[in-house]
Amino acid sequence: MFILKLVLRNTFRHTLRTSLTILSIIIALVAFGLLRTVINSWYAGVDASSASRLVTRNAISLMFPLPLSYRDKIRAVDGVKTVSYGNWFGGIYKDRKNFFANFAVDPKTYFQLNNEFMLTPEEHDAFIRDRKGFVAGRKLAKKFGWKIGDSVPLEGTIFPGSWEFVLRGIYKGKEKNTDESLFFFHWEYLNETLRKTMPLRADKVGFYMVGVKDPARAVDVTVAIDRIFKNSLAETLTETEKAFQLSFISMSEAVIIAIRLVSLVVIIIIMAVAANTMAMTVRERTREYAVFKTLGFGAFRITAMIFGESLLITMTGCVLGIVLTYPAAGAFGRALGDYFPIFVVDNNIFTVYVGASLLVGVTAAVLPAWKAIRITIAEGLRRIE
């Protein structure tokens, strides 16, 4: 009990030094938390992908399309329930800075397969009826202030020209990690226009999305689909949606490793800061510990005082760090919402906070405690600060 009281008072003896140490722990932990959240949001698309959906694309590259005629052949494969398809459109809204993903899709099957994009039946019908209609995610519509019935132009990049769409529905995500910043319009509208302007590029799709009857047999179905088109003009590569999403992300694996390394460095830095504080503190109190020893206080109690103080500092930083991570992530998510549509703090990272703070608290105290115990009373008493 006494040790606890002493630890508490000792910790705030040098208010400025302790506060700065705690502050640096908070900053380091929050930075670590934000970096981890960046990685998580990077993978958010993967986590959100369904196990019962497959993606079929051109085996050479995603840049090359597949004939529309593959649709019926894929549908005939054993185990396939639904086939949808679409193109990455790559349109720009007013300015390049306003980036969001936009796709030309087959409206009926696409929303049937991706039931995590929730539309009211009225919106769904209105979208299907309007050839030039489009559907936007709630977050995207909010960002640009689009209302149902609004006309929205996109400037084509892959498919040149100026394209007009009318907002017919705003979808909500079913899950917390559903991306609400996507833009979908009729594949038919794109195709009709291409038939007139660039007939060679018509009747081609960028990808097929395949719904399987039994997710457990998904792999068999991927093999079966690719076998059909073996040795044809456009061979296919079919994989689960998860694997497909990962193939995008893997391009940035180096970035992710870099971020992981940085977060490790952050931990090492707070270790150095905390260790320095404890070393200074204990060195200053050498004579005081000698007095405690003179009065009969043993190594155990002295160790408890030093470890207690070190842990009190790091754990205070930990608690404040946890509390401040939420507002920090909120601000970060708002500022970078375009790049990270799903920016949600995963509470599991706080286990890392606590673990790191305990580790740093203990590590920072080891050497000072060992020194404080080892020095003889006679030597300690001779120390004048």
Add this chain to the structure above:
Amino acid sequence: MRDMERKGPIVEIRNISKSYRRDSQNIPVLEDITFDIGEGEFLALMGPSGSGKSTLLNLIAGLDRPDSGTIRVGGVDIASLSESGLARWRASHVGFIFQFYNLVPVLTAFENVELPLLLSGLSRRDRREHVDMALGLVNLSDRMDHYPSQLSGGQQQRVAIARAVVTDPAILVADEPTGDLDRVSAEDVLGLMDRLNRELGKTIILVTHDPLAAGRARMTRHLVKGVLT
């Protein structure tokens, strides 16, 4: 006032030597010292700076161990005790007064005096009683909630004296207790030590190089270059 009859020696020092090692060089500090201190004695140990006074005091008080020779205090050969045994022995037999008071700055006067009792297993109420008594003895009952920084040097040294006597040890050791005090406060502290010796029968060993302080003791010994005269 207590009767001043002499009893047997409470401290028996036999042929002790002590040297320090510095950069592989051996620096002898005490050489073959033998002497006794009687129970109830008030001894002043004088000598120039660096003559080994603190070293000798630390050995008698069980803060350090001699290279050779034996020290018996109250019949116990303290050099033969284990580290923790020695710590327990110190806590119950010796009270310490230092030049720089050495109070814990984050503890109040009361808490500083209570410090040695925390290891004694006394109840909270008993501790409170002892501390009140000790602070009353040094006339600082009204300052018990003050922190060291709120007290003058003389007051801090009196708190330190209260801390030294609160466990009721037989021996008090004081290393230059007036070295950092002004005349008036020094007189105060010396008067207090005199009373502890006369009224409570404490054996006091006072290290000082101040002749005025030594004048309050009833016996003075000189240590010059590690030799006692």
